Amino acid sequence: MRLYSNKSSFSHDEMPVLGVLVANLGTPDEPTTNALRRYLREFLGDPRVIEIPKWRWWPILFGLVLRTRPPKSAAAYQQVWREDGSPLLKIGERQVEGIQRRLQELADAGPFAVELGMRYGNPSISAALRRLREAGAQRILVLPLYPQYSATTTGSTFDAVAKELMRWRWVPELRMIGQYHDDPGYLDALVASIRQHWAENGRGERLLFSFHGMPQRYLLNGDPYYCQCHKTARLLAERLELPAGSWDICFQSRFGKEEWLKPYTDETVITLAREHGVKHVDVVCPGFSADCLETLEEIAEENREYFEENGGERLSYIPALNCRQDHIDALVRIILHHAQGWPEARLDRDWDQEQELLRASAQRAKQMGAES
Ligand SMILES: C=CC1=C(C)c2cc3[nH]c(cc4nc(cc5[nH]c(cc1n2)c(C)c5CCC(=O)O)C(CCC(=O)O)=C4C)c(C)c3C=C
Numbered sequence: 339m340r341l342y343s344n345k346s347s348f349s350h351d352e353m354p355v356l357g358v359l360v361a362n363l364g365t366p367d368e369p370t371t372n373a374l375r376r377y378l379r380e381f382l383g384d385p386r387v388i389e390i391p392k393w394r395w396w397p398i399l400f401g402l403v404l405r406t407r408p409p410k411s412a413a414a415y416q417q418v419w420r421e422d423g424s425p426l427l428k429i430g431e432r433q434v435e436g437i438q439r440r441l442q443e444l445a446d447a448g449p450f451a452v453e454l455g456m457r458y459g460n461p462s463i464s465a466a467l468r469r470l471r472e473a474g475a476q477r478i479l480v481l482p483l484y485p486q487y488s489a490t491t492t493g494s495t496f497d498a499v500a501k502e503l504m505r506w507r508w509v510p511e512l513r514m515i516g517q518y519h520d521d522p523g524y525l526d527a528l529v530a531s532i533r534q535h536w537a538e539n540g541r542g543e544r545l546l547f548s549f550h551g552m553p554q555r556y557l558l559n560g561d562p563y564y565c566q567c568h569k570t571a572r573l574l575a576e577r578l579e580l581p582a583g584s585w586d587i588c589f590q591s592r593f594g595k596e597e598w599l600k601p602y603t604d605e606t607v608i609t610l611a612r613e614h615g616v617k618h619v620d621v622v623c624p625g626f627s628a629d630c631l632e633t634l635e636e637i638a639e640e641n642r643e644y645f646e647e648n649g650g651e652r653l654s655y656i657p658a659l660n661c662r663q664d665h666i667d668a669l670v671r672i673i674l675h676h677a678q679g680w681p682e683a684r685l686d687r688d689w690d691q692e693q694e695l696l697r698a699s700a701q702r703a704k705q706m707g708a709e710s
């Protein structure tokens with residue numbers, strides 16, 4: 339038995355490829371109770387997500403959460419499930435195609451391979467890394483699609499990458515993109531999408547920036563997520579020239595009994611409607627690079643109902659950047675920026691000539707008795 343794994347075959351004239359692992363959170367395989375139980379077991383069993391010692395958390399997770407939550411979550415997923423599957427997964431697949439296409443156009447001969455890997459569920463990060471290895475990637479750049487760094491998401495993605503690479507014989511050179519919360523391309527794409535939404539649907543009295551929450555304890559223990567969310571919101575407000583008082587930041591998706599980052603999105607929309615008499619509010623979720631349960635169901639459905647039940651008339655959800663070309667272009671610029679110094683990211687290289695040189699050296703290796 340071998341302890342370490344390898345690419346299935348290697349030939350001496352193989353062009354080294356720059357592998358890009360585009361990662362996101364992941365999603366259940368189906369919107370059913372059983373699939374949700376598997377997914378939530380993996381997700382909520384991750385100590386990066388629930389930072390409580392196992393001996394205390396596991397009895398609650400297995401004894402209570404995995405018995406009660408899966409059917410409720412399955413019902414919520416059924417509301418957003420598309421004919422072809424989970425929105426997060428399907429959008430992710432198209433984002434990866436878009437990134438691959440654009441990189442190919444820019445780098446001409448295209449020594450890039452791009453794969454989607456999900457932290458929980460499928461396609462797994464391990465499988466995506468192995469596919470990159472099969473494509474000949476000797477350098478791998480990891481882009482978690484979380485603009486704001488959090489140990490719960492980005493940190494956990496890096497754990498999964500490290501865990502897989504520990505089993506490889508030929509460990510690739512590795513770079514990980516930690517965050518892009520203040521990247522101009524990302525911010526400009528959001529500004530353009532918000533303006534477009536206003537032009538097509540009218541403009542609300544207030545704009546809410548709603549980010550996924552996390553326990554306040556994580557912030558106090560040094561997680562930079564909260565501060566990066568605030569910076570993104572402030573930079574967007576500046577670029578959109580929003581007057582003070584016309585926008586707010588809030589945090590959604592509370593889970594468990596602990597105090598989470600505040601203000602909570604549900605309480606904010608209720609207060610706006612009930613106490614400030616706001617009739618029309620726009621909500622955008624800049625922390626989500628793809629629409630998913632948390633935006634399509636929690637914001638566009640659940641929070642819209644809270645707003646309307648409390649006197650509001652219209653909560654208008656501004657979609658995530660998803661597959662917009664300006665989003666894809668921003669991600670590609672981030673990739674190329676972080677790949678600087680790596681040969682495959684040099685746009686001035688003549689890749690046909692490189693291939694010729696490789697063929698010549700493979701020929702030499704063959705004459706010396708190498709197999710290929
Ligand atoms: C965008 C950043 C995210 C952070 C930060 C985050 C932290 C975090 N999440 C939970 C619990 C749940 N999140 C769930 C879904 C979910 N979360 C994110 C993103 C972040 N989570 C996304 C993109 C999604 C949607 C996935 C999809 O398939 O559409 C869920 C599962 C759904 C449910 O059962 O309600 C849970 C649970 C915690 C506890 C946490 C930080 C501690």
Ligand SMILES: [Fe+2]
Nearest residue numbers: 363550591632
């Ligand atoms: Fe989450």
Ligand SMILES: [Fe+2]
Nearest residue numbers: 591592632636
């Ligand atoms: Fe949620």
